[in-house]
Amino acid sequence: MSWIVRMIVVLPALAALIGLLARRRRAVAAGVAVSVSAYVAVLGLIQWVAPSRSADIDTIGGLPLGDLSVPLHLLSDRVSGLVSFVVALVVLGIQVFTVWYLRDDARYGQFAATVSLFATGMLLLVQSGDLVLMLVGWEIMGWCSWLLIGHDSERAAARRAAYKAFLVTRVADIGMVVGIVALSVRARSTDLMAVLTATGDGTLLTVGLVGVVIGVAGKSGLVPFHDWLPDAMEGPTPASALIHAATMVAAGTYVIARLFTLYAENDTARTLLAVLAAVTMVYAALLALAQTDLKRMLAYSTLSQIAIMLSALAAAPAELGPGAGISHLLGHAFFKALLFLGAGWLSVLAGGTAIVALRGRLRPTGALRWSMGIGLAALAGVPPLVGFFTKDTVIDAALEGATGGGGLRAWLVVVALFVTVVLTAAYCTRAWLLLDTPVAATGELPDTAPAVVAEEDVAVVTTADSADDAEVERVHAHGHATITLSAALVVSVLAALTVVGTLFLASLRGGVHVGLLSALLSLLLLAGGAYAVWFLSDRGRVDVAERIPGRVREPAVRGFGVDTAYVAVGRAVTTVARLVVALDRDVVDAYPRGTAVVARAAGRAGERGHRGVPSLSLLSLLVGVVLVAVLGVTAWR
Amino acid sequence: MKGLTIDYATLLPALVPVAGLVLVLVADLVNPRLRQLPYAIAGVAALGAAVATVPGLALGGGSTRETFCLAGGTSTRGALPSVEGLPQRCLWQADALGSTLQLAAAVAAVVCIALAWPRTRRRRPDDSTREPVEAVLLLAALAGTVVVAASRDVGTWLVALELATLPVIALVALSGRRSAVAGATQLLVTSLVSFALLVLGVALWFAGTGSPFLTPDAALSSGGAFAAAPGTASVAISQASTPVVFPSVSGGVVALATVLIVAGVGFKLSLVPFHAWTPTAYAGSSVPVATFLATVSKVAALAALLVVLRAVAVLGTPAVLSIALLASLSMTLGNVMALRQDDVVRLLAWSTVAQAGWVVLPLVSISALGVGASATYLLTYVVATLVAFSVVAVTLRDRPGRGRSITDYDGLWQRSPWRAGALVLALTSLAGLPPGVIGLVGKITALRPVVAEGWVWLAVVAAVNAVLGVAVYLRWLRAVITERVPEAGPTAGGEDHAVAATTGRRPVVVAGLVLASAVLVVVSVQPDLLLRLLG
Known part of the structure; x- marks a missing residue:
């Protein structure tokens, strides 16, 4: 069975290579991308249903690194089987959807190949039983995210967003690498089993776990690294779906879940994780409420949801295991993929992703309307959709942690979770009301003039602009193409999975575990939040976000100038670099340059001493003879 | 002489140039109007000398080809240990090292003769004797060089060294230009003084060792020289002391002799402070003669020095x-001055001074290691310098009057890539940078004895000079590979036309360049070859 595990990793890589070679032939590229991802999904299903439960599947053989053991094994169990199945399923859906979505894009081949490579990275991370392989997968995703976000590379905003994502996650990856090194040094091995069972140096353990949390914070968009994710919406919508639903941002959850037994014993790292997650989930949910763009709203909701997964790992008691976090990861994968692909479909219909442009456009669209409704409801946590079960599993786990001696950390998470439930319900209701209420009902056409004009250097966000401008251009150039059956089917299947996805989680230990009291409480909060928005927006006639004072809302749309802070950090680094260059050039290099000056001066002096006069040369000869004779005889041994 | 055996086959490397010399004179007597014939004969003779050295190259393990041996001449101090059982009484000993130096001199002479090939085929006027004289002088100097490398007694050694020197002075003066005469004068004055030093050194050697042979056992016998021959001047000093002092006094005499010989030969090697003639003489003479000065003369000087130092090596002087x-002064001054030269011949002259420092650098350790390293470095220097001078000669042959200044080489890469490639290889070899691998190997070989003896400060000076040297040669190299600044159109065209009219014949000159470059390429690709030659 171990070949299945290896194939799951290798096949997407091969697909990426072939896709890249055949990028000019659209049909071949699409065929390879879709068929391989379908095959990988089948393999994932097999691995889940009949897991081989092996922790020493060889890959390319161990690395000979002295007394550090680097076996590079793959690890297969039920969790990795389930996660890789869901990842493969989502990737398959996205590949099928992309064939339609990027129908007019000249660089479709590269995009599909990059998606395949991205899937390789995620699947390698999921299957790896070795910290080095984990890091490799992690970095492949980082690089691919740069490629995908910057797909429309002719647009400056897309390039900027790609670089921003890459640089921000790279900076956080410093923590990841330091953490992995610390953990490996402690265990004298990079093998996951050895790392988990190693005993000894507590400081190294803390450094390692905190480092990994920092790395995860970068890729998963925890405060203060969160701002790259909304900007990443500059990428094509399928890329956003891929990054948000099951891969990159969720990968951090998986890494921490794999190391959960270590985290359960280490309060420092867990407290850090709990604080970051709690702050992020509330803050991102608040910002989601204020957004003027559907995709950016979904991005902030992703931040919030990822923080919920991580909070489960931060607060759950040791004996419960990481099941709650993993199950929310999987549930979120379904409904977030659904929402993004639905948003992509809708944007093709409406010609943009700005909420102003999308108002009321959902009403006449049948299946899409249902799908989006299901997706938003699942996001808000309406039973019996998958979102309800996974979120309440997390709440229940956190409550158990809090009552079971988790202390302040777990209570912080619990409170944050309940606040987030209210806010999530609020922004989901707002989105639904805005998308679904016919424009005629609002009485007046929205003002199309941009309310927020972006400054130079700061994230380009306006109320009227779509995050994905290329999409607008595409629609303007080619008209509102009708969706193909397969793409529509993908959205519908994802909607169906969102409804029945809970069944998947039954096999997961601690996957679904809903407490009656907490479920009731969260349902009440949900209903309250939804009702408040419904009431405040006058049954959807006005945007509830309009009631937020402008001087709060404008900076909120821009992410409260975090981008400026990033730029300032970058400027500070380059200033230091310039200082070092100046020091190097003017102080250190002065000595080598000094030798050049001395050599030139000596040459000038020497020229003055050589005038081609025989007497001078005779003089020097005599002096030389005396000198040589005296020195030679006195120093003769 | 009674008991003297002569093996003419062994003497061939020296006999062939001499025979060629006679032949040139005879040919000139028969038909004095042929311009090319003297050079042709000289070239064949030099080639013959090169071929004749080949049997000596394969000698290994201290075996030699010797002749002029004094049979039955048992030493008066037979109790002294003989070194490795060699016959002690031969006036001519050519081992692998000596043969290699002879070969290098002969090949360099072939290239020099090719570079000196006459411009025209026209018959020369009756009153001009330039060509045969030049050919004879070149061959004479070559013969002196070949002999000095194999000589083992002071008489042969001194005469051969002067035979290698005096014709060169005449060669410099031959063109008759004012600058040539100035150069020749300076060369003459310096060479006279240094000859005096050499004779003094040799006399001290004889006084110190009591032996006319420049051999290891002669050096070893220095301890007993005064005891065996009382009544010399030195004994007056030693009589006051106990007999134990004798060896140290005569040891001191040998030391003084060695140092004076170093100083005397240092003039020929252009070591600072005996270097002052070098730039003047190089700049004053024609390019082929300068090439001869820079290569064959240097081989002669080092061969002479090595004969003495190998004899002294047995004393175990560390x-x-x-x-x-001398080495550090030469390297530093040579590089510093070369940095400021715009005339390529003067640049090469100062580079010779700097390289001479590198050549004697390993000799701070008077041992087999130091001697071998020094010879290796000399060979790399000779080959690279030959190529550089050949390129200059070809360029001058192409466009007379243009090719002496560095700016004349601007954009050579575009004009004639092969010539530029040869120059690049030569200059990088001199600088010790890839692709001139042989230069790098030479520098490392030269530094090894220095480091082995623990002369850290000297190694540091050498390293600094290696960097300075890179700057020296890159200055020229930059001109070669950078694009030429376009000149004003009409003047450039007219000039080129005029130049084309006066362009001399060049196939033989180019052949010389090709020969030198081929050797350089071979040793650069396979440095092992050169290292193995010297054992």
Whole structure:
């Protein structure tokens, strides 16, 4: 069975290579991308249903690194089987959807190949039983995210967003690498089993776990690294779906879940994780409420949801295991993929992703309307959709942690979770009301003039602009193409999975575990939040976000100038670099340059001493003879 | 002489140039109007000399080809240990090292003769004797060089060294230009003084060792020289002391002799402070003669020096401070001055001074290691310098009057890539940078004895000079590979036309360049070849 595990990793890589070679032939590229991802999904299903439960599947053989053991094994169990199945399923859906979505894009081949490579990275991370392989997968995703976000590379905003994502996650990856090194040094091995069972140096353990949390914070968009994710919406919508639903941002959850037994014993790292997650989930949910763009709203909701997964790992008691976090990861994968692909479909219909442009456009669209409704409801946590079960599993786990001696950390998470439930319900209701209420009902056409004009250097966000401008251009150039059956089917299947996805989680230990009291409480909060928005927006006639004072809302749309802070950090680094260059050039290099000056001066002096006069040369000869004779005889041994 | 055996086959490397010399004179007597014939004969003779050295190259393990041996001449001090059982009484001993130096001199002479090939085929006027004289002088100097490398007694050694020197002075003066005469004068004055030094050194050697042979056992016998021959001047000093002092006094005499010989030969090697003639003489003479000065003369000088130092090596003298001083002074001054030259011949002259420092650098350790390293470095220097001078000669042959200044080489890469490639290889070899691998190997070989003896300060001076040297040669190299600044159109065209009219014949000159470059390429690709030659 171990070949299945290896194939799951290798096949997407091969697909990426072939896709890249055949990028000019659209049909071949699409065929390879879709068929391989379908095959990988089948393999994932097999691995889940009949897991081989092996922790020493060889890959390319161990690395000979002295007394550090680097076996590079793959690890297969039920969790990795389930996660890789869901990842493969989502990737398959996205590949099928992309064939339609990027129908007019000249660089479709590269995009599909990059998606395949991205899937390789995620699947390698999921299957790896070795910290080095984990890091490799992690970095492949980082690089691919740069490629995908910057797909429309002719647009400056897309390039900027790609670089921003890459640089921000790279900076956080410093923590990841330091953490992995610390953990490996402690265990004298990079093998996951050895790392988990190693005993000894507590400081190294803390450094390692905190480092990994920092790395995860970068890729998963925890405060203060969160701002790259909304900007990443500059990428094509399928890329956003891929990054948000099951891969990159969720990968951090998986890494921490794999190391959960270590985290359960280490309060420092867990407290850090709990604080970051709690702050992020509330803050991102608040910002989601204020957004003027559907995709950016979904991005902030992703931040919030990822923080919920991580909070489960931060607060759950040791004996419960990481099941709650993993199950929310999987549930979120379904409904977030659904929402993004639905948003992509809708944007093709409406010609943009700005909420102003999308108002009321959902009403006449049948299946899409249902799908989006299901997706938003699942996001808000309406039973019996998958979102309800996974979120309440997390709440229940956190409550158990809090009552079971988790202390302040777990209570912080619990409170944050309940606040987030209210806010999530609020922004989901707002989105639904805005998308679904016919424009005629609002009485007046929205003002199309941009309310927020972006400054130079700061994230380009306006109320009227779509995050994905290329999409607008595409629609303007080619008209509102009708969706193909397969793409529509993908959205519908994802909607169906969102409804029945809970069944998947039954096999997961601690996957679904809903407490009656907490479920009731969260349902009440949900209903309250939804009702408040419904009431405040006058049954959807006005945007509830309009009631937020402008001087709060404008900076909120821009992410409260975090981008400026990033730029300032970058400027500070380059200033230091310039200082070092100046020091190097003017102080250190002065000595080598000094030798050049001395050599030139000596040459000038020497020229003055050589005038081609025989007497001078005779003089020097005599002096030389005396000198040589005296020195030679006195120093003769 | 009674008991003297002569093996003419062994003497061939020296006999062939001499025979060629006679032949040139005879040919000139028969038909004095042929311009090319003297050079042709000289070239064949030099080639013959090169071929004749080949049997000596394969000698290994201290075996030699010797002749002029004094049979039955048992030593008066037969109790002294003989070194490795060699016959002690031969006036001519050519081992692998000596043969290699002879070969290098002969090949360099072939290239020089090719570079000196006459411009025209026209018959020369009756009153001009330039060509045969030049050919004869070149061959004479070559013969002296070949002999000095194999000589083992002071008489042959001195005469051969002067035979290698005096014709060169005449060669410099031959063109008759004012600058040539100035150069020749300076060369003559310096060479006279240094000859005096050499004779003094040799006399001291004879006084110190009591032997006319420049051999290891002669050096070893220095301890007993005064005891065996009382009544010499030195004994007056030693009589006051106990007999134990004798060896140290005569040891001191041998030391003084060695140092004076180093100083005397240092003039020929253009070591600072005996270097002052070098730039003047190079700039004054024609390019082929300058090439001869830079290559064959240097081989002669080092061969002479090595004959003495190998004899002294047996004394176990660990290192010589004065050689270290000369080496560091030469390297530094040579590089610093070369940095400021715009005339390529003068640049090469100063580069010779700097490289001479590198050549004697390993000799601070008077040992087999130091001697081998020094010879290796000399060979790399000779080959690279030959190529550089050949390129200059070809360029001058192409466009007379243009090719002496560095700016004349601007954009050579575009004009004639092969010539530029040869120059690049030569200059990088001199600088010790890839692709001139052989230069790098030479520098490392030269530094090894220095480091082995623990002369850290000298190694540091050498390293600094290696960097300075890179700057020196890159200055020229930059001109070669950078694009030429376009000149004003009409003047450039007219000039080129005029130049084309006066362009001389060049196939033989180019052949010389090709020969030198081929050797350089071979040793650069396979440095092992050169290292193995010297055992």
